[in-house]
Amino acid sequence: MSVLHSIRFTLNGKPVQAAVPVHLSAIDMLRDVFHLTGTKLGCGEGECGACTIIVDGVSVNSCLMFAVDCDGREVTTIEGLRTDEGLNPLQKAFVQHGAVQCGFCTPGMVMQGTALLNRRSSMTVEEVRRGIEGNLCRCTGYRKIIDTIASALHETSSEEIS
């Protein structure tokens, strides 16, 4: 067994700490230590994006990240998107547009969509498509997912204008 290392970081807005084996991946820590099972393990090699989380404002594959690298950083998982009013606008848009089939890729798609929303106030459909190229949907429901993120971007930017 590897040595343990103590880390402190912000998880979904709350300060947390843990002592983790230094070889542990971020996704194993999130699921097994913090019991946040919304983040899904798909391929385990960064190909599918089901494990996407946001660290210091940018999206990363939590299956490729060492848990110890969360130290001192701000980590957001799918569980952290919920607001006091319930689902956030992008999550609601996924529901409204029916952009969910089996649902396994959905947390990763929503997290990557959130990262895109954070970065840009507007994007073409083609840019959204490029933006989620690291996320696979084995139900192949890409069209609705892309339209949903594009519409959420559009709505966000309209709100900003008005």
Added chain:
Amino acid sequence: MHDIKRYLVPVSLEEAVRAAAEGDATLLAGGTDLMPQTRTGARSFSPTLINLKRVPGLRGVSRENGNIRLGALTTVTDVLNDVLLREAAPVLPETADHFASDQVRNSATIGGNICNASPAGDMIIPLLLLDAVVELASWNGEAVETRSMPLEEFFVGPGRTKRQPGEILTAVRFPVPGEGFIARFVKFGTRPALDISVVSIGVAGVKENGTLRRVRMAFGAVAPVPVRGRTTEAAVEGRPLTAETIRQASEATQEDISPISDVRASAWYRRELVRTLTTRILNDVSTS
């Protein structure tokens, strides 16, 4: 299964190379190769894991003494968005744009991509075109010592480099390209994103009056290491970029490569791809 005895997070380069000098250590940068390789058992951890993230000065792009220097911990996203590179060496951001996915680009580092020494490492190809040199730091018992080596000579085989135990790759640098320098990169895979390149090709040179000089060609995933294509370069150097020159150059590529058959493609197919893509990329250069 994993038995890491010691975990170190050095906060200075001196501390890092002194730790590395003590013996068998695994270096952690972005982790995007190390994590899956150790999870599947393709690679095992050394007793000491040294996390380089907190070493200051290893991340970022700078221009000094006619060179552009990329710190080893510069991420692929950093390269993609870097204003200096977009102006002075756009082939690097262009290649970064074809690297894996947004999520991987946000974590993966230039130093990691080089030290992982995959024959298909995408960022290596444009760096070969730019005559890049790697900087390796180590502890000589009294001070931090740095040696430099042309990137082209750095690779020994798949996953193997000339980096010695105790050495840390700190940066890669290249001369600022001069007036008229152009460079192109293309990769071919079955999926636009994330695919490990079946083949990748880069060409660069200084274009004057329809002729390319100081030609650089580089090929990925068609030899045990990413390679410069010197036979192809000679076929292009100083000749008008006519259809005949391009045909001869595309044939000459076959001397420069030694592809294998694997799960992604057969050797025969890789040879065909290199011939075809070289024709295409040189046509693009001739008309640009």
